[in-house]
Amino acid sequence: AQRVTQPEKLLSVFKGAPVELKCNYSYSGSPELFWYVQYSRQRLQLLLRHISRESIKGFTADLNKGETSFHLKKPFAQEEDSAMYYCALRYTSGTYKYIFGTGTRLKVLA
Amino acid sequence: GAGVSQSPSNKVTEKGKDVELRCDPISGHTALYWYRQSLGQGLEFLIYFQGNSAPDKSGLPSDRFSAERTGGSVSTLTIQRTQQEDSAVYLCASSAYRDTEAFFGQGTRLTVV
Numbered sequence: 251a252q253r254v255t256q257p258e259k260l261l262s263v264f265k266g267a268p269v270e271l272k273c274n275y276s277y278s279g280s281p282e283l284f285w286y287v288q289y290s291r292q293r294l295q296l297l298l299r300h301i302s303r304e305s306i307k308g309f310t311a312d313l314n315k316g317e318t319s320f321h322l323k324k325p326f327a328q329e330e331d332s333a334m335y336y337c338a339l340r341y342t343s344g345t346y347k348y349i350f351g352t353g354t355r356l357k358v359l360a
Numbered sequence: 361g362a363g364v365s366q367s368p369s370n371k372v373t374e375k376g377k378d379v380e381l382r383c384d385p386i387s388g389h390t391a392l393y394w395y396r397q398s399l400g401q402g403l404e405f406l407i408y409f410q411g412n413s414a415p416d417k418s419g420l421p422s423d424r425f426s427a428e429r430t431g432g433s434v435s436t437l438t439i440q441r442t443q444q445e446d447s448a449v450y451l452c453a454s455s456a457y458r459d460t461e462a463f464f465g466q467g468t469r470l471t472v473v
Contacts, residue, residue, distance in 0.1 A: 259400070282460055293363075294403075294451065294464040301460075336403060340460055345408055345416040347393060348462060352402035 252277050254339050256351035263327050264359050271322040271354045273311075273337030282340040283313055283320040284348070289333045297322075297335070307331070327358045362386070364465035366452050372471045373442055381437040381468045385454030392435050393462060394427055397449040406450075409435065411457065442472045 255274045263269055275281060285297040298306045300313040300320060311322045320337060337351040365384040373379050385392050394406040405419035409429045420426070424442075429435040439446055449469050453462040 256402075284460075293466055294453075296461045299460065338403075345418075346391065346410060347405055347408040347416055347419075349405055350395070350403035352400065 252339065252341070252349060254337050254349055254351040256335075256337055256354050258354045259352070260355045260357070262357045262359060265329055266326050269322075269324045269327045269331070269356065269358075271335050271337075271356065273320045273322065273351060275318050275320065275337075275339050277318075277339055277341075280342060282342055283311070284338040284340065285309070285311055285320075285322050286336045286338055286350070287333050288336070294336070327356075329358045329360060332356055332358045364452055364454050364463050366450075366465035366468050368468060369466065370469045370471075372473060375444060375472055376441055378438065378440045379442055379470065381439075381450050381452075381470070383435045383437070383452030383454075383465060385433065385435070385452070386463055387433075388456065389454035389463075390432065390457045391455045391462075392429055393453045393455075394435070394437050395451045395453070397451055397467065403451065406437070439470075442470075444472050446470060447472045 253276045283300040286294050287297040288294045309324045313320050334353050334355050336353045338348045340348045367382045390411045392409040395403040407427045408416040424440045427437045449467040451467045453464045455462045
């Protein structure tokens with residue numbers, strides 16, 4: 251079955267420390283992977299997508315097809331990074347729906 | 361331009377009543393998605409509309425749930441005979457056909473009492 255797994259419900263780090271939010275997926279094909287973020291009292295919004303290979307707000311994510319992972323990383327966490335992060339997989343044939351992981355709440359402590 | 365708009369923002373209903381949740385997607389977006397967001401459950405896929413194609417209804421949890429999209433624009437999610445376990449935030453999103461970014465609405469918080 252197609253699935254996105256985020257093993258951590260909560261991740262707390264100190265400001266300036268490195269951050270890694272884990273995401274693993276299962277998909278029979280070539281998926282498109284995304285990270286979405288929801289800041290307090292804001293809408294869910296796109297943070298980055300694997301096909302763009304870009305760094306947004308200092309975050310990067312590399313698609314590792316061998317390990318079926320798409321972990322989100324940032325070398326130095328900032329307090330404003332505190333939010334709920336969702337890893338998502340978009341189907342690429344038939345339907346084009348997204349499926350999301352259960353999310354990881356990141357808390358950056360001063 | 362305006363983003364995805366959902367109404368109402370909050371809805372409290374009695375168990376057993378029917379409710380309708382509305383979504384106005386971004387103009388010109390051909391794809392529309394409904395998700396249910398529950399604490400600890402993440403975003404649960406409900407239904408996906410793409411243009412005039414048959415919708416992907418594979419995520420609807422029971423036959424009490426249905427959705428339609430009129431004229432390729434506005435969508436309504438209907439929950440019949442609501443149950444307490446239907447309490448959640450219902451999110452709508454839209455995207456342009458060949459663009460993969462989904463833009464989300466602010467959600468409708470449904471509380472069944």
